[in-house]
Amino acid sequence: MCGIIGYVGKKNSLHVLINGLKRLEYRGYDSAGVAFINKNNIEIIKEKGKVAELEKKIDFTKESNIGISHTRWATHGAANEINAHPHSCEKITLVHNGIIENYEILKKELKQKGYTFYSETDSEVVAVLLNDLYKENDIIESIIKMKKILKGSYALAILCSDYPNQIYTIRKDSPLIIAKDSEGSYVASDVPAFLEYTNKYSILAEEEIAILTKDNIEVINNKKEKITKETITFEGDINSSQKDGYDHFMLKEIFEEKDVIKRIMKDYNTFDKLIEKMKFLDKYKKFDIIACGSAYHVGVVAKYLIEEFANIPVNAEIASEYRYKNNFLDKESLAIFISQSGETADSIASLRKVKAEGIDTLGIVNVVGSSIARESDNVIYTKAGPEIAVATTKAFVAQLTIVTLMSLYLGYKNKNIKKDKVTEILKELDIIENNIDKLLKYDYKEIAKLLYKHEKIFFIGRGYDYAIALEGSLKLKEISYIHSEAYAAGELKHGTISLIEENTPVICLLTDENIIDKTISNIKEVKARGAYTIGVSNEEHEFLNNNIIIPKTKRIITPLLEVIPLQLISYEVAKLRDCDIDKPRNLAKSVTVE
Ligand code: F6R
Numbered sequence: 151m152c153g154i155i156g157y158v159g160k161k162n163s164l165h166v167l168i169n170g171l172k173r174l175e176y177r178g179y180d181s182a183g184v185a186f187i188n189k190n191n192i193e194i195i196k197e198k199g200k201v202a203e204l205e206k207k208i209d210f211t212k213e214s215n216i217g218i219s220h221t222r223w224a225t226h227g228a229a230n231e232i233n234a235h236p237h238s239c240e241k242i243t244l245v246h247n248g249i250i251e252n253y254e255i256l257k258k259e260l261k262q263k264g265y266t267f268y269s270e271t272d273s274e275v276v277a278v279l280l281n282d283l284y285k286e287n288d289i290i291e292s293i294i295k296m297k298k299i300l301k302g303s304y305a306l307a308i309l310c311s312d313y314p315n316q317i318y319t320i321r322k323d324s325p326l327i328i329a330k331d332s333e334g335s336y337v338a339s340d341v342p343a344f345l346e347y348t349n350k351y352s353i354l355a356e357e358e359i360a361i362l363t364k365d366n367i368e369v370i371n372n373k374k375e376k377i378t379k380e381t382i383t384f385e386g387d388i389n390s391s392q393k394d395g396y397d398h399f400m401l402k403e404i405f406e407e408k409d410v411i412k413r414i415m416k417d418y419n420t421f422d423k424l425i426e427k428m429k430f431l432d433k434y435k436k437f438d439i440i441a442c443g444s445a446y447h448v449g450v451v452a453k454y455l456i457e458e459f460a461n462i463p464v465n466a467e468i469a470s471e472y473r474y475k476n477n478f479l480d481k482e483s484l485a486i487f488i489s490q491s492g493e494t495a496d497s498i499a500s501l502r503k504v505k506a507e508g509i510d511t512l513g514i515v516n517v518v519g520s521s522i523a524r525e526s527d528n529v530i531y532t533k534a535g536p537e538i539a540v541a542t543t544k545a546f547v548a549q550l551t552i553v554t555l556m557s558l559y560l561g562y563k564n565k566n567i568k569k570d571k572v573t574e575i576l577k578e579l580d581i582i583e584n585n586i587d588k589l590l591k592y593d594y595k596e597i598a599k600l601l602y603k604h605e606k607i608f609f610i611g612r613g614y615d616y617a618i619a620l621e622g623s624l625k626l627k628e629i630s631y632i633h634s635e636a637y638a639a640g641e642l643k644h645g646t647i648s649l650i651e652e653n654t655p656v657i658c659l660l661t662d663e664n665i666i667d668k669t670i671s672n673i674k675e676v677k678a679r680g681a682y683t684i685g686v687s688n689e690e691h692e693f694l695n696n697n698i699i700i701p702k703t704k705r706i707i708t709p710l711l712e713v714i715p716l717q718l719i720s721y722e723v724a725k726l727r728d729c730d731i732d733k734p735r736n737l738a739k740s741v742t743v744e
Contacts, residue, residue: 151225151738152235152247153177154326155343156218156307156317159334159364163217164210166336170343171201171221176399176538176732176739177339178223181234184208185243186217187314192243196234200733215334215364218307218317220245223738226253227270237274239265239281241311246273247339248303248324249743256299276306284310293318293359294372303495303742307337317362319354324742325493325520326354328367328379335362340517340740341384342536352379353519382519398731400539400629404717405590407547408583410534411710414551419580421573428559430528434484434510438465440472440500441488442741444542444624445549448488448514450617451709452553458613459561459706469496470744472503479509486512488553490537490545491740492520499744501525514552516545539732540739541629543717546621550710554579558706575704582710585701589714592698597684598722600696601655607632608650609716610639610676611659612669614709619659622716629734630724639672652680657716660687661700661708686715 153174157166167184175182182204183196193212197204201221220235226249227233235245250256253272260278261267267274279299283292289310303323310318319326319337329336329344329351336344337360341351354360354369358377361368369377396402418424437456439449449466456464465477469487473496479485485504489497492515501522505511513526516534523529532548558575561567567575601607607626609619616638623636637646639658650656656676660669670691677683677693685694688702698715700708724731 151178151223151740151742152339153221153343154218154245154247154305154307154337154339156319156337156362157334158216158315158317158362160215161333162210163214164208164212167217167219168201168205168208169346170338171204171219173342173345174339175201175221176540178221178738179733180222180224180229181231182219182221183234183236184217184219185236185238185245185309186212186214187309188212188214190314192238192309192311194236194238194243196231196236198229198231198234216309216315216317218243218245218309225249225743226272233269233271235273237269237271237277239274239278241284242277242281242308244273244277244280244306244308246276247305247742248322250275250300250304251302252300276300276304280308289313289318290359290370290374293320297322297372305339315363319360319362320358321354322356323495323498327351328354328360328362328369330367334364335367337362342538345384349384350381351384352381385518398539398721400541400543400721400731403537403539403544404714404721406535407544407714408586410544410548411551411579411582413533414548415580418555419576421569421576424555424559424572424576428556431484431556431560432563433482435482436463436479437484437486438467438477438479439486439488440467440469440497442469442494442496444546444621445488445490447617447621447624448546448549448553450620451550451614452557454614454617455554455557455706456560459557459566460564461566462560462564469494469500473500477504479504479507483509484512485509486514487522487526488514488549489522490516490532490534490542490549492517492522493740493742495742495744498522498525514549516548540734540737541625547710547713550713551579554706554710575706578704579707582703582707585703585711586714588701589711592715594715594718594722597696597698597719598726600682600684601632601719602630602723602726604655605633606649606654607634608642608654608656609634609636609659610642610656610672611662612639612665613662615659615662615669615712618709618712618716619657621713622657622659622720625717625720626723628737629720629731630727630729631735632723639669642672643675647676647679650676650679650681654681655684656681657684657686658694659712660685660691661712663705686712
């Protein structure tokens with residue numbers, strides 16, 4: 151959600167902080183702020199809106215070698231300058247990512263002690279609380295005490311005016327990483343924030359406190375014992391967080407999808423490699439796939455593929471529901487958590503819940519070393535590289551590639567797909583870029599022109615076509631703000647068909663040849679009510695108003711191709727509507743609150 155970057159070192163901190171915030175802006179962009187120390191004074195500058203607005207207010211000639219900063223995704227209180235971080239109280243200034251669940255009661259107690267609050271945020275309560283505890287005059291001791299009092303999730307970077315050369319950081323259920331180079335020390339929510347200076351970093355654990363100075367980062371535990379941290383090397387390069395000439399990160403990331411699949415396929419492109427990598431699945435007779443948003447849609451595709459090809463029951467579940475309900479897993483079950491960020495609060499909570507019940511867990515995760523990756527019993531990395539656009543595209547395709555390979559393996563293991571067929575499918579996946587190139591060349595602008603002025607658009611399909619329709623619809627609505635719904639084609643007539651009027655666009659996914667006749671009947675039902683129908687299928691259908699042709703490939707691979715035109719249509723529609731494509735309103739990349 152929110153993004154944090156703090157720096158202490160030889161460089162001008164204002165440059166480091168603003169550059170870092172720009173790279174973290176995908177995490178939140180309601181407002182932004184910095185606090186820096188200039189001649190022993192803590193100065194705070196905040197602004198509503200994007201980092202560029204904040205930048206305009208900053209005098210970069212001011213000397214400062216230490217500061218903390220924040221880009222906000224509002225939870226408590228409107229997006230305005232007062233609610234923007236940093237928040238301060240007397241000697242304490244801090245930035246916060248997460249949600250403090252007991253902030254109301256704490257606020258009441260602190261008000262009774264005479265403190266005044268200026269913002270509506272839970273974060274200001276943390277600053278006031280720490281300031282109050284600090285009156286006992288040991289900042290580390292005060293932070294340890296504060297950790298015992300706070301309930302909820304937090305990543306905090308803290309300045310204390312009595313120690314103008316130090317930044318203190320702690321976290322619980324919100325990510326925070328620390329890094330050091332010859333020029334100073336950094337703390338951030340995510341690697342891109344400091345990637346132009348160093349690609350080496352460490353992950354701060356929940357029970358740790360890091361104290362950053364210009365020459366050193368000391369990490370201690372709650373008993374003040376020193377801890378040696380493992381250093382991780384980030385595998386992408388700085389270019390992965392640049393637009394590289396594309397108008398938007400989203401477009402760049404869609405064009406990277408074929409490389410992402412290629413990268414994954416290096417580990418799976420022969421029968422033997424597939425068996426070696428996936429044989430850990432053998433002992434499981436049932437799967438629950440738990441995720442949010444687009445990652446959940448990958449789970450829905452996986453359900454269709456695994457149930458059809460392997461004849462094994464799969465539940466695809468939304469994490470925010472799953473965490474509060476009963477599951478019916480046992481020792482022969484695997485709970486699979488799909489997540490780009492690996493930090494999605496509801497997915498992490500569901501993971502912890504099933505782990506506590508002794509159920510085996512697998513994370514399918516993009517961000518290396520993230521919470522879901524660390525806490526799952528087993529992890530498969532999706533290797534999509536950093537995804538900057540808030541709407542996921544290449545990470546979705548990477549997740550889909552992994553679940554396709556899992557379905558293929560399970561299909562073989564359960565004797566539904568023969569060895570030579572497996573090899574054939576792997577070969578086809580290995581050269582999928584030829585088919586993707588054909589799809590990328592298509593003129594989606596023309597389709598977008600037909601759609602962008604409409605107020606509602608429907609997506610329909612059956613089987614895995616329906617699962618991909620869910621994703622197409624989400625992509626369209628989140629970046630273009632057109633109301634869109636995805637329906638199982640046969641379900642529309644049970645109520646929603648009343649919304650179809652003359653010229654209502656319906657995007658019809660009909661690649662699944664096993665059920666195409668049924669889908670065609672449903673399309674005719676909407677056509678009869680005036681719908682403008684756009685087909686996404688393997689062949690031209692005359693009864694449709696428009697056709698997008700997906701190159702014919704093996705059935706199990708088709709969802710991977712089919713989603714690409716839908717991503718590009720959403721992109722072009724959002725462009726025609728002049729939307730902020732990479733940073734859609736109200737959204738954030740990493741949803742670290744419940
Ligand atoms: C939509 C989108 C979201 C995420 C969801 C889960 O484009 O990106 O729906 O898929 O918030 O996030 P992760 O995958 O990080 O757990």
